[in-house]
Amino acid sequence: MTEREMEMADCLVRIFENVLITEEMSLQKGYFPDLSLAEMHALDAIGPYEARTMSETAAILGITTGTLTVSIDRLVRKGFVERKRDEKDRRIVRISLTRSGKVACRMHGKYHRVLAKRALDPCNEEEAELLLRMVHDVDNFLAAQAKKYNERESLRKTAKEVSEERRRRNDNG
Amino acid sequence: MDDPRERMNAEEVLEKKDKIFEDVLNMLVDRLNISPTDIRMDTDVKEELMFDSLELYELVVDIEEAYDIRLPDEDLDRIVLVKDVVELIYTLSTDS
Numbered sequence: 001m002t003e004r005e006m007e008m009a010d011c012l013v014r015i016f017e018n019v020l021i022t023e024e025m026s027l028q029k030g031y032f033p034d035l036s037l038a039e040m041h042a043l044d045a046i047g048p049y050e051a052r053t054m055s056e057t058a059a060i061l062g063i064t065t066g067t068l069t070v071s072i073d074r075l076v077r078k079g080f081v082e083r084k085r086d087e088k089d090r091r092i093v094r095i096s097l098t099r100s101g102k103v104a105c106r107m108h109g110k111y112h113r114v115l116a117k118r119a120l121d122p123c124n125e126e127e128a129e130l131l132l133r134m135v136h137d138v139d140n141f142l143a144a145q146a147k148k149y150n151e152r153e154s155l156r157k158t159a160k161e162v163s164e165e166r167r168r169r170n171d172n173g
Numbered sequence: 174m175d176d177p178r179e180r181m182n183a184e185e186v187l188e189k190k191d192k193i194f195e196d197v198l199n200m201l202v203d204r205l206n207i208s209p210t211d212i213r214m215d216t217d218v219k220e221e222l223m224f225d226s227l228e229l230y231e232l233v234v235d236i237e238e239a240y241d242i243r244l245p246d247e248d249l250d251r252i253v254l255v256k257d258v259v260e261l262i263y264t265l266s267t268d269s
Contacts, residue, residue: 031227106230
């Protein structure tokens with residue numbers, strides 16, 4: 001690895017770690033210490049406006065509806081999310097944010113905005129375009145890598161879940 | 174020259190904006206614990222009302238729910254005076 005490559009690799013890993021740490025800390029030390037980062041991202045996936053179904057939200061987060069249910073149960077108990085049955089089809093349960101959930105979601109959105117502004121503000125128009133294009137390249141590369149792994153087996157699933165799913169698939173022919 | 178329909182329309186707009194101002198005033202008084210006489214249309218929201226970000230977003234969510242509108246951060250950035258809040262709510266609630 002050249003010195004430049006090493007510097008780049010260090011920076012990328014540090015950015016990833018520090019975004020997670022500062023996000024987590026801004027919640028813990030801020031107005032919402034009872035929210036974990038994963039829960040905050042669940043609120044973000046539901047969004048402050050329309051009610052969503054569990055499967056829609058799970059798809060946005062890339063997790064199973066089973067995993068989401070546990071998280072939503074907790075968020076309902078903490079008063080950030082509410083469940084309602086669909087007026088037309090009572091079988092469908094929709095989830096939406098309570099007032100506290102909306103406020104938390106908007107404030108967390110501001111954290112992301114401040115981060116982006118801080119990165120872009122020192123740039124002129126041309127530099128901002130270039131920076132954005134380069135960050136997109138890194139993002140696309142990583143997304144393609146992640147997709148490759150996901151196609152093989154879901155990384156988020158435990159070995160037990162994977163073997164159970166495989167068995168189910170085999171049972172179904 | 175003076176079209177009565179236009180005059181009526183201008184009066185309706187003013188009336189609607191007055192109502193919005195009154196709503197915003199009540200929300201601000203509740204939230205910030207200040208006297209209604211401290212808030213005018215030309216009150217500087219950031220300099221004079223001293224919101225912290227939690228209070229700001231609580232107000233934003235309350236306004237969104239009361240008027241069934243969406244207040245994006247980009248629009249909030251442009252707000253300086255209470256008058257700007259009223260204009261923004263008027264525009265968004267009239268468009269929808």
